[in-house]
Amino acid sequence: MSQQALDLFVLTYNCAHNAIDVPSLSSTLFNAVDHVPDLLIISLQEMSPLSHGLIGGSLLSPFFSRISEAVEIAARKLSGDSPVAGNSANSEPRIFTNVAIRNIGMTGIMAFSRDAAAIQDLQTGEVGLGISSMGNKGGVGLRFTYADAKSGGETELTFVAAHLAAMEWDWERRNEDWKNIVRRLVFTPADGSEGGNAAKARVGSEEAPLLGESESANGIYKPTSHLFVAGDLNYRTSDTKPGPDDHEVSFPQPHDTVESPRHYSHLFKHDQLTRERLAGRTFHGLSEAPITFPPTYKFDEGPYLTADEDTKAWAWASHRWPSWTDRVLFLEAPKWMERKDRNAKIEVKKYEPLPLFKTSDHRAVLLSVKVPLVGIPEPYEEEDAASSDPRINPPFEIDPDWSTARAIARKEELVVGITGYLTGTWEGRCIIAGTIAALVGGYFLFLAAFGN
Template sequence: MSCVAMAASTSVTKSTTTTSTSTSQSKLSSSSAPSTMTPPSIDLLYLTFNCAKNLLDIPVFGSHLQTAFRQNATGLPEVVVLSLQEVAPLAYSFIGGYFLNPYLSRYEQAINIAAQHIIDDISSRNSETVNTTPTALPSKPYTLVRAKNVGYTAILLFAREPSRLKNIQEAEVGFGAAEIGNKGAVGLRMLYEADGGSSELTFVATHLAAMEWNLPRRNANWAAIMRGMAFENPEVVVNSYKTSVTPSPASTPPAEDEPERTRLLHNEHNEQHSQLQQQLHNISVFRPSSFLFVAGDLNYRISTTSPPPSATFPSLDPESENYYPDFFRLDQLTRERNAGRTLHGLSEHEVRFPPTYKYDVLPPRPGTREPELDVPWKFAVHRYPGWTDRILFLDVPSWLKKGNSQDPKFNVRAYDCLPVLRMSDHRPVFLRIDVPLISPSDMAPPSDLDRGVSKDPRARLPMEIDPEAWERRAAARRKEVMAGWSMYLWSTKQGVCILATVLAFGAGVYWLYRRF
C-alpha cells in the first residue's frame, strides 16, 4: 500500500545541526529553499476530500495531515488548498454563511494543529536546550485567505504568508438539476509573489456526476466547467468589446472594388472575433498566463455497471493476484482524458495509491482509544472500488521548454491518499508539488505559435465561454437559497422549532383578535 498510513515510515526526514530555533522557524515556509542553481518555486499542497456531509473529527484529520506534511518533505508547504465535496448537509450548504461556517472552520483548526506540531518538532530538534518557561499561545501557522462554496462543493485557500497572494478572483458553476450546486465547481485565481518572481495560479474544486453508468454525464459536467466557469462576467467583456470596436465608415465603392471590399470586411470581422475570443480566453479556467489545478470527487470509475455478487475486487495485499494496481488499467478518467473527452490538456502524476472509494466503515475494535487513527473497513459490495478522488494539473507549457536541464518544471513530492476516516466512504487524496515561479507575461503563448495545431488549452480553448454564464449562475443561486431555507425549515430540528414558534405565535394573535 502506498497510502500515507503505510508511507510514513519511508518519508524523508532531513536532519539538521542548526542550533538556533529562530533559524529553523525561518525555513518552515518552504521545505526546499531555492539555491543558486535551483529556480524559485512555490511549495504547494492541494487536498481533496468528500466529507459525506459530516462534521470533521479535528484530532484524527490533524494527525493524518501531519503525516502528509512530512511525506518527502522537511517543512511546511507555503500554500495549502482544500477541495471539499459534500461539505455539509444540503440545506446548510445552499444557505451558506453562518450555517456553513461550523463545518469549514474545523478544517482550519485541523490544518493549524497539524502545522504547529511540525513547527514544534523541528524547533525541538534544532534546539540544544529545552525551554521550560511557559510561553504565549503560538499564532496560527496558516491563515485562511479565502473560502468559497457552490452548494455541496467548497474550496479553502490557506497561506503561510497571505501578503504574497494578490488579485484573488472567484468563479463558480452549478450543473445539478436546474444548474444548482448539488453538483458543481468553484474556483480561485491569484497571483503569488515571492523571491522576486511571481506565478499566476488557478484552483478548481469540483464534484462530478455519480454512478458507474453516468460516464457521459461526467464528461458533460467538465464541459460545463469549461463553458460556464468565468472569473469575470463574460457578458460585460462582450459588451465592452462591442462598444470599443469602431465600425468601418460606410461608402459605396465602384462595382469592380466590391469583391476586394468584401474580402477586407471578412478579414476585419475574423480579426475582431479573434480578439474577443482572446479576451474571453483570459477569464476562462484556461487563462494562458496561469497554471491550473483541478481537484475533487471526479467520480470516474473502473466499470459502467454495478458489480455482480461474484465480482472480483481489488486487494491491498501485494501477494494477491488481485493486487489493486492491476485494476487501474480500467480507470475511466485515464481513458477519457487520453481520448480528449474530458480534463483537456491536464496531466496527472502516477497513481500508486489504492482505490479511494467506496468504503464501508466497520465498528471500532475492542479497546480502541480516541482519536481513532486506524479505522477498520471493507470495500462496499454494491460498488466497484475506484479512484474517484483525483488531482490534475496543467503542466509547464511546451513553448517554455528548450530541452535542457534548465527548463522550468514541476517537482511532485507526493501524490497519495490518507487513511480511511470514520466520517466518510472516501479517502482524502493530496498532491504536494513544487510549482516554478514563471511570470504571467512569460507564460503567455508566443505570437508565432500555431494555435490551430497546438493542443494546449492555453493556446486554444476546447470550448467557447458562455456569455450568459454569470446571469445563469445568479438565477441558479436564487433557487439554491429558496431550496435551502425550505429544507432547513422542514427537515431540521431547528427549522421545525422555528415553524412551531411562528404557528403558535400566529394562533395566539388570532385568539386575542377574536376574543377582544
C-alpha cells in the same frame, strides 16, 4: 522564506455531508511531508447537509471553521509548536492564514498561505452541475498571483474544486460536467474590482451580487496561469454496477500480490478517467501523477486512521466498484515557458491518500508539488497558432450566458435549500413550530383584546 519554487499542497476530500473530525484530519494532514508547505489548497465535496450548502452563508461557517482548526493544529504539530492540550489552536501567532473561502452548494475550496501578503489579485468563479444547474454538484475556483517578496519570484495559479455526477454508468454525464466547468466557470475579481490584494472570498452566495458577463472574464484555462483540478470526480473502474458475487471474487484486498488478478493495479486498468482523458474527451490537456495507491471509494467501515501497510482487510461496499474517485490533476508548464526558463517545471513530490476517517466513505487524497516561482509569459503569435495547449485553444468556448444561468440557478438553490432546512432539520422545524405558536398566540390575544 526566500525561495525559487513554491511548496504547494493540494488536498481533496468528500466529507459525506459530515463536519470534519478535527483530530483525524490534524493528525494525518502533513504525515507525507517533513515540513509545513508554503501554500495549502483544500477541495471539499459534500461538506455539509444539502440544505446548508444550498443556502450557504453563516450555515457553512462551522464546517469551514473545523477545517481551519485542523489545519492550524497540524501545522503547529509539524513545526514543533503544538498547542498545549486544552488550549485553542486559534491563539496568535497563526502559522497559516486562511486567505480565501468559496463554495458552490456543498462543494467548497479553501486557501491557506503562510505569507498572506503573497496572495495578490484574487479571483473566484463557480458553476452548478446538479439538477437545473444547482449546486448539489458543482465546480468552484480560485485564481491569484503568488508573489514572494523575499526572492522576487511570482507565478499565477488557478485551482478548481469539483464534484461530478455519480454512478458507474454515467461517465458520459461526467464528461458533460467537465464541459460545463470549462464553459461556465468564469473568473472575476473577488472584491468586484480589478486588481488588489487577496481578501477572503465570500462563504456561500448571499453576501455579494453575482458578477456579470465581461469581455475580460476568462475561464479555467489561461495562457499565463498554472491549473490544478481537485475533487470527487466520480469516475469509476467499470461502466456497470458490480454483480452479486463481484465483491467476494474481484474486489482487491491488502494481501493480494501484484501478480494476483485481484490486485488493485489490475482494477486501475479500467479507470474511466484515464480512458476518457487519454481519448481527449475530458480534462483536456491535464496530467496526473502515477497512482500507486489503492482505491479511495467506497468503504462500508474501517479500520479507521490506519496506514495501508497495517490494514488487514478493506471493507468495500458491495454495491459499488472500488474506484479512484478522488483525484488531483494539473497542467504541466507550457512549451513557451522554455524560452523564459528551460528548467521551470512542476515537480511532483507526493501523491497519495490519507487514512480512512470514520465520518466518510471516501479517503482524502493529497498532491504535494514544487511550482517554479517564474511567471508564465504570454505566448508569441506563432506559438499561439501552432499550440495545442488548452491554455491557448480551450476545448470549449465560454458560454456567453454563464452569468444569467448562474443567477437563475441561485434562486432555485435558495428555494430548495430553505424548504429543506425548514422541513428536514431540527432547527428548521423549531422555526416552523415557533412561528405557528406565535401566530396562534397572537390570534387569541387579538380576540381577548378586541373580541365581544
